[in-house]
Amino acid sequence: MPEYTLPDNIITTKLDQFIGWARSYSLWQYVFGTACCAMEFMSVSASHYDTDRFGAAMPRYSPRQADMLMIVGTITHKQAPVLRRIWEQMSDPKYVIAVGACAVSGGFYRNYATVQGADRIIPVDVYVPGCPPRPEMILDGIMALQDKIRKTKQVL
Amino acid sequence: MQQYWLLKDDLPDIFQQFPAISYNEEFGQGTFRIAATDLGKIFDFLKTHKSYPMDMLTDITAVDYLSGDYAERPNLTGREEDLYSESRYDLVYHFYSVSKNKRIRIIASCGGENPAVISSYKWWQAAHFLEREVWDMFGIKFENHPDLRRVLLYEEFEGHPLRKDYPTMGEQPRIPLRNPEHDNA
Numbered sequence: 001m002p003e004y005t006l007p008d009n010i011i012t013t014k015l016d017q018f019i020g021w022a023r024s025y026s027l028w029q030y031v032f033g034t035a036c037c038a039m040e041f042m043s044v045s046a047s048h049y050d051t052d053r054f055g056a057a058m059p060r061y062s063p064r065q066a067d068m069l070m071i072v073g074t075i076t077h078k079q080a081p082v083l084r085r086i087w088e089q090m091s092d093p094k095y096v097i098a099v100g101a102c103a104v105s106g107g108f109y110r111n112y113a114t115v116q117g118a119d120r121i122i123p124v125d126v127y128v129p130g131c132p133p134r135p136e137m138i139l140d141g142i143m144a145l146q147d148k149i150r151k152t153k154q155v156l
Numbered sequence: 157m158q159q160y161w162l163l164k165d166d167l168p169d170i171f172q173q174f175p176a177i178s179y180n181e182e183f184g185q186g187t188f189r190i191a192a193t194d195l196g197k198i199f200d201f202l203k204t205h206k207s208y209p210m211d212m213l214t215d216i217t218a219v220d221y222l223s224g225d226y227a228e229r230p231n232l233t234g235r236e237e238d239l240y241s242e243s244r245y246d247l248v249y250h251f252y253s254v255s256k257n258k259r260i261r262i263i264a265s266c267g268g269e270n271p272a273v274i275s276s277y278k279w280w281q282a283a284h285f286l287e288r289e290v291w292d293m294f295g296i297k298f299e300n301h302p303d304l305r306r307v308l309l310y311e312e313f314e315g316h317p318l319r320k321d322y323p324t325m326g327e328q329p330r331i332p333l334r335n336p337e338h339d340n341a
Binding site for chain 2: 077078080081084110111112113115117119120121122123124
């Protein structure tokens with residue numbers, strides 16, 4: 001049997017890895033910015049830090065077009081049904097990043113108004129702590145999510 | 157330095173009109189304390205004052221003195237009777253005279269089972285949201301308010317969170333909450 005080689009312009013991979021690679025670089029985001037962390041997020045998405053480098057540069061203002069929900073700020077009990085509905089409206093596969101101490105755990109608020117972490121409402125993939133987090137930390141969170149997407153079994 | 161706050165000597169007529177008024181002064185700011193039943197009269201008085209017409213209502217807020225640790229309120233001791241004490245809450249009004257650049261602070265006590273005072277909406281329309289907030293947080297009713305609903309919290313919230321007898325961590329979730337630590341175990 002003659003030895004058979006592919007031409008140079010053809011690369012082989014596994015389907016899971018290929019889809020994971022594609023998904024990890026097209027994170028269209030829905031930004032649920034509710035508090036001061038949203039200011040920090042604006043500087044992250046602007047050109048100086050630039051989430052576009054990670055394929056996460058498309059803020060969608062409809063959850064139906066978004067892959068990644070970024071919870072940026074304090075979540076109150078009054079807002080909880082809104083956040084829940086937005087997450088339900090997103091189509092699969094969907095990922096959630098909680099940015100900032102308040103979205104991660106309620107932060108320093110422990111009172112009648114504040115939900116003690118966004119994961120009390122919806123499942124969260126990546127937690128970015130900080131009050132507010134440095135832009136580098138948010139980028140690190142996006143990279144951690146990309147890593148997670150590439151390593152998971154892709155649901156088709 | 158210019159004096160921004162109206163002090164005792166600036167308003168001799170307020171003591172004639174309201175003999176029961178009491179006054180104290182700290183940090184150069186005067187505080188006039190009146191009975192809650194006199195509120196309507198003092199709104200009239202301030203709004204139409206000749207030298208210092210108070211044309212702007214800056215803020216309304218309230219203070220709950222339930223703990224009773226305050227030297228000036230020795231009558232608040234036992235908890236049960238404190239709940240319905242007639243002087244449990246202090247309503248604090250801040251007024252500003254735009255034309256004269258002067259401010260004044262009025263305090264009135266209220267309490268009882270259903271604390272209620274007269275609404276100042278008739279005199280200052282700014283009172284609309286301010287009184288709704290005080291109702292939301294302290295549960296003090298304002299009579300003749302056009303639309304006394306909660307302003308910050310949601311409709312189904314029970315109780316008034318800034319009252320001292322509201323539990324510190326009393327949450328009232330609107331949707332069933334997850335328990336991630338339990339669910340992931």
